[in-house]
Amino acid sequence: MLFNSLEYLLVFLPIMAIAYYFLIRKVNKVAGINLLIIGSLFFYTWWKVEYLALLMSSIVLNYVAGQAIMKYKGISKPILVFGIVLNLATLGYYKYSGFFLGMFDYEHLVGSIVLPLAISFFTFQQIAYLVDAKQNKIEDNSFRSYVLFVAFFPQLVSGPIVHHKDVLQQFSKDYRILLDSKTIAAAITIIAIGLFKKVVIADSLAPHANWVFELGNQGAVIPAVLAWSGSLCYTLQIYFDFSGYSDIAIGSALLFGIQLPINFNSPYKSASIIDFWRRWHITLSTFLKDYLYIPMGGNRHGEFNRHLFLMITMLLGGLWHGAGWIYVIWGGMHGFALVINHLYRKKIAIHFTDQFRGGQTYHLTNWLITFIFVNLTFIVFRSESLLSITTLTTGLFEFTTGMTDAMVDKGVFILGTSPLVSLVLIGLLCLVVKALPNTQQILDYKPRENFSEQAKWQPGIVFAVTTGIILIISLYKIIGNGYSEFIYRFF
Template sequence: MLFNSPLFLFVFLPICLVGFRLLARLSWSGALAFLTVASVVFYAWWDPIHSWPMVLSICANYAFGLALIRLRDGGWGGPVLILGVGLNLALLGWFKYAGFFATTLNQLAGFEFEVASSLIPLGISFFTFTQIAYLVDVRRREASEPGMVNYALFVTFFPHLIAGPIIHHKEMMPQFGSRKRASFNEDLAAGSAMFIIGLGKKLLLADPVVKYVTGAFTTSALGEPLGMIEAWQAALAYTVQIYFDFSAYSDMALGLARMFGIDLPVNFNSPYKSRNIIEFWRRWHMTLSRFLRDYLYFSLGGNRRGPWRRQINLMLVMLIGGLWHGAAWTFIIWGGLHGIYLVINHLWREWRGEGKGGALAQTASWALTLLAVVVAWVFFRAHSLGAALGMLAGMAGLHGLSSGSGGVAATSWQGLATVAGLLVISLVAPNSQQIMRLCHPGLAKVADPEHFGRLAWRPTPLWAVALAVLTVISVFSLWSPTEFLYYQF
């Protein structure tokens, strides 16, 4: 079930809101149980058979959590944690990576391993990482027994279940423990506004540029040459597509949660405004960055063992982060590139310091950062390494200015203007956190109050009319909804 589908908008969501509101008046625990069941239904709607890995994972991890709590003062806590984390990784590995590793071994060593193909359960990377973090924190004495219903809701809460944000128990459990003081109407108004902004981004900004992406990347996958114009248009089109697609999902997730009086962590904060890669990863997929830092980078020693060990740790973390996104060499290369970028960025800071420099230096830093991100996105989107290299060859002008390949969506002033316009919007327009800053739509307060002071959402008639118009325009695009790009992870 897609957030941007008529079934979700006009059937599922209204039933959930009404049911939750009515039950909350009678029993807060009953309302949470209802929301948990609704979240499982939301997940199972895709394919009921493939919901069992998530259900079993929740039951197993809850049991491991209880065992770790009871073994805190004994010597068995460590082995139980290793077993729990190992089983989580085994589940993730079997469904998402077994085929990839088997194929790679077959190609490298001449083996003949066969792995039965199966659909990857939706959101398995997200709910696996969420639960691994919980087990680790129980072992660290940073988490207590949550109760089965609260734990199940913590994992399955449908606004974040499929594509994040990756939530933390310390952020969510207190919110499940007691109802919020703010009124239902205030939360519903603020959440609806945030959701509508995200819906508009998805339907009106992200989806229309797909036609400028698919043709060129498919042509490259077929081994046909691309001209510089086609290649750059496709690379930049994907750059803005994934930006607005992920930004839209992040807004809609925050808005949906707020409708139920629950705040999720902010996951997106204008990453293309970054002037270096370190800043980019503080703005892009912020909760994944947090998880990789807290549970992998620090566990490897972080920067406590000298600068060179830090660079190695950064590379390992980003390679794993790339593999987390998908079982393909293209994702590993994408992660490796960002690892190299981060290492260079840290070495540069050690050499030159962290001074901002003048306007020219800041502009050059921004341009270089965006260029590096675009090059990495080519690998992220490409069907194969060969296809990615073909795209980069086209971008470098090795096949001329324009190839005229029939499979490419016609390069036009309209296409170039659309991509350029969206890129400008991503760079100069206020983001959703800034627009909604007065109601604090997420847990992290990231908006800069000094900018766009007058453009702030308030529950006023003017804003109601503006959002109603945006809703009507968006509804006309609902009848052929497309999945969010991060649903595949």
């Protein structure tokens, strides 16, 4: 796929950026926006040309529905319901029909369906657009802006799930885009950091995690040192994979002067599961809150209903990630943890003194509990069966069982080291994630009117050299070892 290949960074993205820069400088912004539309549709076509018709049909139907909702107030609700049902039915057919029919052994009725690229993301974006059209929250009604809002290639594949208020205004012909050296330098730096996270860190962690989880799938007895190293390895892999993608998406958009919302904000620094979901896949959490949890009733109908709505939201959030019971269980675990967290804050934490709650010991304890819980849930998320889940979670406490000679001989360890050294290296990487600033903190990136004029970050020789080094290392890694797909590509 184009986004997961070297050609994206070396060919497609630079050509698009140079052509866009020329058009908005020498012609006008509309010409540049038209180029982005053509390039985005080409980008989608590169993956599977027959699904371009699906994407365009979805865009046209939702745009027409949105216009009708805003124009015909008397029948806006039936149009909204029809639009939402049509979107969910399309998503359900491609993503969930085999899963639900499989419960009754009827999956053969739909055959083998290839999941269209990004359908989960552009479906949610357009549902939000329709709901906001009903509430008169749409400011830019142009079809040109709407097409780019849905199909903009930096965020099309795996998010963020962009809300129309975040980008539609930026696509309008009257919005001022300042593409100066500082903005371009920041864009390249963010892309370089994201690429390094993905191909150097995440892809280097993947072999060990894959090997340990495969042992779990086979039902092998896994000693604690291996269960912890394998599970933590995947927890870090998905972190750097998703964080890397988010950086590349933001950097790619910024290369065109477009500022995407932050979708990933150091979630492993969280000292509670509530805070974790304010930092992990932020745009998905926001969508679920604004368009599912709050419409169901939110916290307006008593404590019991609030917790019930929260559980339903997280169960559906888990199902959004994939058509399988594993994802439902994962979502349910997080829903239950969120309920417990809210109850803890309301019933227990309020009795602690401010000094105690503000202390380092209290914070570190909460952080450790949160991190271990997240790691346990990612065992569920990554496993292919209940056998694998049971094997790996049991292995976390197998302190008396050593590794067999066969495991040692066939083992895949971090940097070719031993099991214990691998665990130590992974532990150190966990501390790095906890302690170091993230990409947006380093560059002072916040979605605002203009990055160049407001960001405090100042590029210099240190940033230039660092960016060049990590780019060279990342490209060398790609050329030598290939480039795996982003994990969230499959959701």
